[in-house]
Amino acid sequence: MNEIINKRVEFRDLGLMDYQEAWDYQEAIFAETVGLKIKNRSLPPEDQTPTPNYLLFVTHPHVYTLGKSGKAENLLLDESGLESNHATYYKINRGGDITYHGPGQLVGYPILDLDNFFTDIHKYLRFLEEAIIRTLADYGIEAGRIDGLTGVWLDHLDQKRPRKICALGVKSSRWVTMHGFAFNLNVDLNYFGHIVPCGIDDKAVTSLHLELGKPVDEAEVKSRVKQHLVELFEMELF
Numbered sequence: 001m002n003e004i005i006n007k008r009v010e011f012r013d014l015g016l017m018d019y020q021e022a023w024d025y026q027e028a029i030f031a032e033t034v035g036l037k038i039k040n041r042s043l044p045p046e047d048q049t050p051t052p053n054y055l056l057f058v059t060h061p062h063v064y065t066l067g068k069s070g071k072a073e074n075l076l077l078d079e080s081g082l083e084s085n086h087a088t089y090y091k092i093n094r095g096g097d098i099t100y101h102g103p104g105q106l107v108g109y110p111i112l113d114l115d116n117f118f119t120d121i122h123k124y125l126r127f128l129e130e131a132i133i134r135t136l137a138d139y140g141i142e143a144g145r146i147d148g149l150t151g152v153w154l155d156h157l158d159q160k161r162p163r164k165i166c167a168l169g170v171k172s173s174r175w176v177t178m179h180g181f182a183f184n185l186n187v188d189l190n191y192f193g194h195i196v197p198c199g200i201d202d203k204a205v206t207s208l209h210l211e212l213g214k215p216v217d218e219a220e221v222k223s224r225v226k227q228h229l230v231e232l233f234e235m236e237l238f
Contacts, residue, residue, distance in 0.1 A: 006050035006116050009235045011226065014058040019065065019090060019101065022058050022109070029054055029111050030178045037113065037174050051113040051176075055229065055237065057222055058109065060101040062087035064195060067169050070097035074196040085194065094179035096150065096169035098195050104186035104209070106222060110229075114175040117233055121172055125150060128181050131228040132166045135183075138224050141211055152183075154206060163204040165211070183225070184208065186215050 014022060033051055040048040064075055064087060075089060075098055082089055087102075101107055114124060129145060132152045136143040143165060144156040152166035166183040184207035192205040208216050230237050 004045070004048055004050040006053065006113075007233075007235050009053040009055050009110075009112070009233075009237050011055045011237050012057070013222070014056055016059050016061065016103070019060045019063040019088065022056075022060065023090070023092065026056065026109055026111060026178050030173075030176060033111065033113060033176045034174050037115075037176065051116065053113060053116060053235070054109075054111040055226070056109040056111065057226075058107050059103060059105060060107060062100075062102040062191060064089045064098060064100055065094075066091045066098045067094045067096035068092075069095060074098040075194070076196070077194045081194070085191070087191070087194075092179075094169040094171045096167070099167045099169065099182060100191050100195060101182055102187055102191055104184070104188065104207070104218075106183040106185055106218065106225065107180070108183070108225065109180045110177055112177050112233075114172070114177060117235075119175050121170075124172075124177065125168060125170065127229075127232045128168055128170075129166070131225055131232055132181065132183055134228040135221065135224045136165070136208070139208065139212060139216075141208075153203075154211065161204065163206040165206050165208065183221075185218050185221055 036049060036051050062085060066072065129152050133143050143152050143154050146153050146156050146162060150168045151164050153162050153164050155162045166181055168181050170177055170179045186209045187207050189205060189207055226237060
């Protein structure tokens with residue numbers, strides 16, 4: 001564990017960025033952070049450098065991503081179908097199955113050294129979910145979790161019409177995280193019709209826009225999500 005605890009987190013809003021470009025951007029930060037941790041372990045405490053933390057917000061053009069545990073058949077489009085929908089497709093190194101990213105969706109990529117916070121990946125996932133649950137409560141929407149499934153769900157208690165509003169998929173190495181969450185704000189839900197979302201074929205997908213019956217101010221939602229993450233992780237955002 002680090003001798004020096006650093007709870008400062010650098011926030012970067014990347015705007016609209018191609019998925020591959022954002023993935024490379026994450027990977028570079030991730031590799032640098034892991035490299036610093038390895039170097040620190042060979043040094044006495046007084047010579048160690050605190051590991052940095054980042055919170056990246058981004059929106060991607062239409063893209064489908066398949067996690068390590070996913071099945072390719074959960075993408076229902078062939079190459080020409082992807083092209084006609086102006087979408088791309090990537091197999092990636094996070095956990096989880098297939099998901100969609102696109103305009104109107106807030107994607108969050110925390111690249112945190114959990115040695116600076118707590119070394120518990122399940123707690124980490126629950127905190128990401130909780131930030132979204134609290135944000136939805138700010139808009140008068142009750143949301144929660146469904147046993148055995150990641151992400152944030154509406155109608156999670158009675159489950160008469162359960163629907164996912166936020167998907168999660170993360171990777172960690174030496175307690176450094178990457179990838180994160182995808183929160184549906186004003187997203188075009190038709191794009192989810194081309195996949196079996198997260199490999200689950202008996203539950204629906206929804207958005208904040210659909211649930212409220214009107215478009216939402218995405219800048220305001222970002223601000224609320226950031227604030228809830230700050231409170232939960234007791235981080236200092238700059």
